[in-house]
Amino acid sequence: MRHRLEGRKFGRETDARRLMMRNLVKSMVEHGQINTTLAKAKEMRRFVERLITYGKNDTVHSRRLAYSVLGNRDLVKKLFDEIAPAFADRNGGYTRVLKAGFRKGDNAPMAIIQFVEESTIKPKKADSIKTAELKK
Numbered sequence: 001m002r003h004r005l006e007g008r009k010f011g012r013e014t015d016a017r018r019l020m021m022r023n024l025v026k027s028m029v030e031h032g033q034i035n036t037t038l039a040k041a042k043e044m045r046r047f048v049e050r051l052i053t054y055g056k057n058d059t060v061h062s063r064r065l066a067y068s069v070l071g072n073r074d075l076v077k078k079l080f081d082e083i084a085p086a087f088a089d090r091n092g093g094y095t096r097v098l099k100a101g102f103r104k105g106d107n108a109p110m111a112i113i114q115f116v117e118e119s120t121i122k123p124k125k126a127d128s129i130k131t132a133e134l135k136k
Helices: 014-031 038-056 060-070 073-086 125-135
Strands: 033-037 095-102 109-115
Touching: 014 033, 014 038, 014 060, 014 073, 033 038, 038 060, 038 073, 038 095, 038 109, 060 073
Parallel strands: none
Antiparallel strands: 033 109, 095 109
């Protein structure tokens, strides 16, 4: 029985699962949004939201906790200087998971996970083309 067991296993051992989540979180902080399976996006949301909470409390200890997950000083700097200040007035719910259809090969449900604040999301190419046309 599954009583009080938390988290998804993804058919991987603990170390592989931990590294997969770290890599997904790093990509999320670096790019602002990523495309992955629905289950991975829902599981990853826990880690990303915890990191943003660390970023809102700018202390040496919280930076070290964030570094233990991200493992990259540049990503920690970006988290604390750009991403977390955008969420200063929010008490949670920093990410959104959008369903994105099904993967062609194995029909796995796909999702896009992104930050809620628009300032932390990079504009898409189609949006920048539209804004360039409007300026003309």
